[in-house]
Amino acid sequence: MKRFVQILAVALVVAACGTKEPEVKYVFYFIGDGMGINHVVGTEQYNAATGMGPDSINFNHFPVRNYISTFSLTSLVTDSAAAGTALATGFKTYDGAVGMDQDKHPVPNLAEMAKAAGCGVAVMSSVGVNHATPSCFLAHAEKRNLYGNLAEQLCDSQADFIAGACFMTGRKPEHPREYYENMAQEKGYAIFRGPDVSAAGFADGKVICLSGKQDLQLPYAIDRQEDDTSLKDFVSAGIAYMERHYLDKGFFMMVEGGEIDYAGHSNDAVACFRELTDMAYCVDLALEFQARHPETLIVVTADHETGGLMLSSGGYVIHPERLAWQKYSIDRTTELFREAFFPEGKPYKAPSWEQVKSFLAEHFGLWENVEVPQKEEENLKKVYAETFGKGGDRNLSVKNLYTENYKMVSEAILCLDRIAGYQWSHPDHSGSPVGLYVKGAADDRFNTVKDNAQIAPIIAELAGY
Numbered sequence: 001m002k003r004f005v006q007i008l009a010v011a012l013v014v015a016a017c018g019t020k021e022p023e024v025k026y027v028f029y030f031i032g033d034g035m036g037i038n039h040v041v042g043t044e045q046y047n048a049a050t051g052m053g054p055d056s057i058n059f060n061h062f063p064v065r066n067y068i069s070t071f072s073l074t075s076l077v078t079d080s081a082a083a084g085t086a087l088a089t090g091f092k093t094y095d096g097a098v099g100m101d102q103d104k105h106p107v108p109n110l111a112e113m114a115k116a117a118g119c120g121v122a123v124m125s126s127v128g129v130n131h132a133t134p135s136c137f138l139a140h141a142e143k144r145n146l147y148g149n150l151a152e153q154l155c156d157s158q159a160d161f162i163a164g165a166c167f168m169t170g171r172k173p174e175h176p177r178e179y180y181e182n183m184a185q186e187k188g189y190a191i192f193r194g195p196d197v198s199a200a201g202f203a204d205g206k207v208i209c210l211s212g213k214q215d216l217q218l219p220y221a222i223d224r225q226e227d228d229t230s231l232k233d234f235v236s237a238g239i240a241y242m243e244r245h246y247l248d249k250g251f252f253m254m255v256e257g258g259e260i261d262y263a264g265h266s267n268d269a270v271a272c273f274r275e276l277t278d279m280a281y282c283v284d285l286a287l288e289f290q291a292r293h294p295e296t297l298i299v300v301t302a303d304h305e306t307g308g309l310m311l312s313s314g315g316y317v318i319h320p321e322r323l324a325w326q327k328y329s330i331d332r333t334t335e336l337f338r339e340a341f342f343p344e345g346k347p348y349k350a351p352s353w354e355q356v357k358s359f360l361a362e363h364f365g366l367w368e369n370v371e372v373p374q375k376e377e378e379n380l381k382k383v384y385a386e387t388f389g390k391g392g393d394r395n396l397s398v399k400n401l402y403t404e405n406y407k408m409v410s411e412a413i414l415c416l417d418r419i420a421g422y423q424w425s426h427p428d429h430s431g432s433p434v435g436l437y438v439k440g441a442a443d444d445r446f447n448t449v450k451d452n453a454q455i456a457p458i459i460a461e462l463a464g465y
């Protein structure tokens with residue numbers, strides 16, 4: 001019997017060599033949207049100081065740890081669509097393009113190539129399923145904001161497993177979300193929501209997983225309640241699905257940590273670090289899979305940096321432990337601020353500075369747990385006066401790409417971040433390089449990569465697409 005096993009083993013090796021099996025059978029492609037190198041390092045500092053997550057972010061210690069440029073053909077500071085297209089297809093293009101080259105010709109992406117090679121395909125995000133990054137793996141369009149068109153293409157896609165918070169419909173929706181959900185079902189996708197997402201791993205046909213809530217994004221990790229859906233829920237179900245259906249043929253799975261970018265646009269360091277940690281938990285699942293199946297490649301990167309985050313606000317010291325006092329994300333704190341000072345059904349009465357101060361102490365530890373320098377206090381008082389003082393605008397807010405928050409809340413977060421040693425440059429993307437982190441079969445091939453457009457062709461070659 002032992003000899004028979006030996007002969008069989010030799011025969012299998014010969015057969016594998018004869019057919020030139022690709023080096024990589026299973027691909028995990030993680031894209032931290034807006035995840036700069038400083039975001040990763042800052043997250044490690046925050047976790048180590050507060051115990052809110054692992055001291056070391058798994059992928060930051062992969063065998064290949066490189067950095068890449070992200071510019072698009074129209075700007076040194078790319079948008080998510082052009083960078084997503086480069087990451088998905090290997091083609092540099094103009095800002096706003098989804099899966100199209102500079103001449104507006106559709107170009108094939110890794111998910112389509114994997115499907116053509118007979119592999120399973122999963123595309124996931126913590127934001128909308130038809131947002132820029134996932135769309136670069138599911139669709140082709142001249143502009144990223146053609147949400148209806150992107151949703152329709154998604155319904156026609158060959159992907160086996162699609163997951164995200166919702167179908168986005170844009171500012172002037174042509175149709176409500178339900179229209180696209182119905183269309184997906186008509187085209188053969190079964191939809192799983194919220195707590196039912198884990199059952200998607202045991203489904204037989206094509207599936208779409210959505211959040212159980214109505215928001216455009218999954219709840220931020222820092223705000224998450226017990227029953228809320230997380231990106232990890234999607235990835236866990238996706239791996240179970242692929243293990244059941246595509247273990248023999250192989251699979252390609254793209255996972256976007258989309259809310260790292262949302263928190264970056266809002267300049268909310270704590271929400272950002274918690275989102276990044278959340279994506280690392282998803283990478284843990286890929287690492288567990290890789291331990292069982294060595295012919296697995298894990299690539300982690302970002303489309304661009306968001307916010308121009310600096311790991312210093314001057315001086316030669318950082319105090320990440322001070323960030324521990326922030327309880328919720330900027331968006332959730334805005335809701336609580338509204339409830340506290342603009343209670344529904346009650347006549348408006350401007351709160352005193354002491355009342356606002358006590359709110360900020362409760363939610364950010366300012367004064368109570370973290371000393372506030374005089375200059376910072378003066379700035380907060382100024383925003384208080386602009387908001388609640390005589391002739392002030394009580395709805396004074398700060399708008400960014402995705403949300404609108406009270407300026408008082410936004411300034412308090414910027415203040416806490418600065419006091420802790422984290423300073424944001426602006427609410428937009430930057431042209432800073434981002435990290436490329438690779439572990440697994442043939443990972444050394446990524447050592448020489450210098451630009452985001454070089455990644456996809458290597459993955460395609462290694463996986464035999």
Ligand SMILES: [Zn+2]
Nearest residue numbers: 033034080303
């Ligand atoms: Zn992006």
